[in-house]
Every structure is written in C-alpha cells, then in structure tokens.
Amino acid sequence: TLCADPTQLGRALLEAALNLEQNNEWPVAVELLIFSHSSFTLACDVENIGQILSQARCFIDKLLLDQQWILITRLTTGIQRYTEMSYVFELLKEHDQFEYLLRKGMDRLPLLRQALLDFLRPNCLENRELFRLVALHFHMHAEVAGMWQDEANGLLKPIVDLALPMLRTGPEMKKVLTSAMHNLAHAAEYFLQAGRLNHANKCALQAELVALQIHLVNRAIDGHQIYCILGLNSAQAEIISRGYGFNISWGKALMRHYIINGGTEYLERFVRRHTVTPAIVEEVVTDFEQESGLCKKQEILDRLSRLVSMLTDAEAKYRLASRLNLRHLVSELLSSSALPYLKDTAWGKKANQDL
Incomplete structure (x- = not known):
C-alpha cells in the first residue's frame, strides 16, 4: 500500500492539492x-472530512x-456528499x-440520481421541464409519470370540488380539461415505460x-351547465355502465380502490352489492403480481389476505393463498373441514405436501 495510515495519506494529499491550487x-x-476525501472517509475521520468539505467550497468558489x-x-460527483454540497x-x-x-x-x-431528485422536487416548481429532463436522463420514468399525474389532478380537483353536480361550459373549461387529458395520457405512457401497469391503466x-x-362540453352551448361526470362514485358509475351495456372490471376496481388505496369502505360497499368470486380475486392477484414495488408492503398483503379469505370456494381460496404465499390462510384451510375436498381437487397433491 502507498501508506498504512489513511489519515496520514489524506493529509498529504490535501497538502499537495492546496499547493497545486x-x-x-x-x-x-x-x-x-x-482522493484525500476518500482517505479520510476510509479512516472515518469526521473532522478532516469537514475540512475537505470546507476546502471544496473554496475550490468551487474559485472555479x-x-x-x-x-x-x-x-469535484462534486467525486466527493459524493451531495447533501452537504447541494449548493453546487x-x-x-x-x-x-x-446539463453538466x-x-x-x-x-x-x-x-x-437520488440527490438530484431530492433537490429538484422542492425546487423545480418554476422549471418543471428541467425536472423532466433530469428524470428521463436517469431513467426515472415513474417519477416523470407521477409528475404528469399530479399536474392533471391539480387541474381536475378544483373542477370536481366546485362543479359538482353541474359544470359550466366555456372555452377556458375546454382548455383545462384538454390539458388534464394530455397530462394523464403522458402519465400513462411513462408509467408503462416504468413497468407500472396498474398505474398506467388507471391514468389511461x-x-x-x-x-x-370534453365531448359533453363540446356538445353544449358556452355558458350552459352540464352534468360533471368526473366525480361519480362507484354506484353512479355502475348505473351508467349498465345503462350503456358496459362490463366493469371489478378486479381492477378493487385493485385500485381497495388494495392500493386502502379503501375499506369501497370493499364494504362492493360486498353489499356483489359476490366476491374467484374470477374477480384472480384478476386482482394477477394485477398485483404485475405491479412492481407492491410485493413487500405488508399492508398490501394484509388487504389481499382479507380479500382472498372472503372466497367461499375452498379450492380457489387455497390456490390463490398458495400463490400469494399467505401461509396463515393455507394453514387454516388444511386444518378445516375443507381438507377432504381439497384432496380430491387438482390441488390435492400440493395440499398433501403441505401437511
């Protein structure tokens, strides 16, 4: 090694740096x-690290x-103490x-990457294009998507809060709605690039x-009032969908409102009006498996466990609980009266292995 004592080496390098400066x-x-900073870091020499940071500030002022x-x-990326050097x-x-x-x-x-994100989030309100440029350079597609989504929600929230149940039409309203629509489309595109399929689907x-x-606004005379459909609750949306012959994807709805957003009331309202079927829960589980970042969140797993436990079909409950590695549900089924039935199903072999 060049020097057995990293602190001594750090001091020598610092002195040489000052002479060259x-x-x-x-x-x-x-x-x-x-390199002097690296030596002091290796020695865990806090005092000399502070001296390096002070000297770095002097260097940067002159540069x-x-x-x-x-x-x-x-100098900034070499030292890599971005919190202390955020002034750069x-x-x-x-x-x-x-751009450097x-x-x-x-x-x-x-x-x-993370330091720039932490800096730009509170400091880019007046320059959102800079945020997008940095985020895309560092492949932060989810962050860009979130920004587009936040912009859209910021445009729509005042409309929903003030307009319900009626919306006054006009050129300005068309402009705001069109901007929100484009923002949501951009958000869906970037969420898709980030592999966040459920978020992309939600924005789409x-x-x-x-x-x-917008279509309803365009059909109305400026200054007239029309019904605002942006704030419909689940029951109202269901009535409209039935009236027009549309099929609602209840699995995706439960995934969004209950599993991700934690809407317990939404689940309770759903259960009062519908039956929790294996097909619905299977759709939720499939979406969950495709959504990166959710698998390790305990609250998400707890909600999935509750949803799976609502199934009356023992075979489907066992299969989905096994798929999600919900061991407590699997154990309950194997110790219940459903065990003989499970042994007679296609999952019987696995059930015997779990015993």
Missing part, C-alpha cells in the same frame, strides 16, 4: 482533493470565477449549466373519462 493547476488539484463547470461537477446544484441551476450533470456516464451514479382510464367530459 495555488499554482492554478486545477485538474490535478481537484483529483487530489477527491466559478473561471466558469470551470466540468471541474466543479467532477443551485449554482448550476442559476447559471443554466445543469447529465453528461454520458452520469446516469451510472446512483447517489447522484382517467384520460378516457376526461375525454368523455
């Missing part, structure tokens, strides 16, 4: 400061005078030099609903 040999000075953006970003993000943003953080290879820095369906509202 005085001679304006910035590229080498920056690299030595980065800023010469607009040495490449060296500024190199602000400097780059103020000077319209944020989007150069080739930057997307392979996971800490930078919302976009279709807004499109229908």
Whole structure:
C-alpha cells in the first residue's frame, strides 16, 4: 500500500492539492482533493472530512470565477456528499449549466440520481421541464409519470370540488380539461415505460373519462351547465355502465380502490352489492403480481389476505393463498373441514405436501 495510515495519506494529499491550487493547476488539484476525501472517509475521520468539505467550497468558489463547470461537477460527483454540497446544484441551476450533470456516464451514479431528485422536487416548481429532463436522463420514468399525474389532478380537483353536480361550459373549461387529458395520457405512457401497469391503466382510464367530459362540453352551448361526470362514485358509475351495456372490471376496481388505496369502505360497499368470486380475486392477484414495488408492503398483503379469505370456494381460496404465499390462510384451510375436498381437487397433491 502507498501508506498504512489513511489519515496520514489524506493529509498529504490535501497538502499537495492546496499547493497545486495555488499554482492554478486545477485538474490535478481537484483529483487530489477527491482522493484525500476518500482517505479520510476510509479512516472515518469526521473532522478532516469537514475540512475537505470546507476546502471544496473554496475550490468551487474559485472555479466559478473561471466558469470551470466540468471541474466543479467532477469535484462534486467525486466527493459524493451531495447533501452537504447541494449548493453546487443551485449554482448550476442559476447559471443554466445543469446539463453538466447529465453528461454520458452520469446516469451510472446512483447517489447522484437520488440527490438530484431530492433537490429538484422542492425546487423545480418554476422549471418543471428541467425536472423532466433530469428524470428521463436517469431513467426515472415513474417519477416523470407521477409528475404528469399530479399536474392533471391539480387541474381536475378544483373542477370536481366546485362543479359538482353541474359544470359550466366555456372555452377556458375546454382548455383545462384538454390539458388534464394530455397530462394523464403522458402519465400513462411513462408509467408503462416504468413497468407500472396498474398505474398506467388507471391514468389511461382517467384520460378516457376526461375525454368523455370534453365531448359533453363540446356538445353544449358556452355558458350552459352540464352534468360533471368526473366525480361519480362507484354506484353512479355502475348505473351508467349498465345503462350503456358496459362490463366493469371489478378486479381492477378493487385493485385500485381497495388494495392500493386502502379503501375499506369501497370493499364494504362492493360486498353489499356483489359476490366476491374467484374470477374477480384472480384478476386482482394477477394485477398485483404485475405491479412492481407492491410485493413487500405488508399492508398490501394484509388487504389481499382479507380479500382472498372472503372466497367461499375452498379450492380457489387455497390456490390463490398458495400463490400469494399467505401461509396463515393455507394453514387454516388444511386444518378445516375443507381438507377432504381439497384432496380430491387438482390441488390435492400440493395440499398433501403441505401437511
């Protein structure tokens, strides 16, 4: 090794960096400061790490005078203490030099990816295009989709809150609804790229609903009032769907309102009007398996367990509980009077193995 004591090595590198800085040999000075920080980090030397951060600030102030953006970003990404050095993000943003953080290879820095996201979320309200640019560069499709969805909901919420049950038509209303529809379509596209199929489907369906509202607005005379369909509850939506001969996908509805959003009241209303069938629960389970990020959430699994437990078909309940690895439900079935029946079904072999 170059030096057995990382603290001693860090001090030597820091001293060399300061000497080179005085001679304006910035590229080498920056690299030595980065290596000095690495040495102090290896030694868990908090005091000297603080000194490095202070010196980095001095370096950046001087580099800023010469607009040495490449060296500024190199020093920032080399030290990788983005919380302490978030001022660099602000400097780059103020000077319209944020693209230096989007150069080739930057997307392979996971800490930078999260740091930029944390910085831009509260600071990009006036520059949402910058957020989209950064998010797409770092393949944060779900985050971009969420932003489009939030924009759409922000446009629609005042309409739903103020217009129910009637909506006053006019050019401005058409403009707002059209913007919301386009935002939802964009959200669906990006959720699809992120593999969030249920979210994509939800946004696509919302976009279709807004499109229908636009159609109704276009048919009305400006200034007249029409019924607002954007805030329909489940019972009202069901009446309309039956009237027009549409089939509702109750599995997707339960997935969205109960499994994901935790709408216990929605489930209770559904149970009062409908039977929880194996086909419905199977659709929910299939959607759950396709939705990345949900499998490890205990509250989601608890809701799935409750839904599966509502089945009266023992074979379907056993099959879906096994598929979801709901061991407590499987154990209950194997210790219940349903065991002889399970042994006679196609799942009997597996039931015998579980005993």
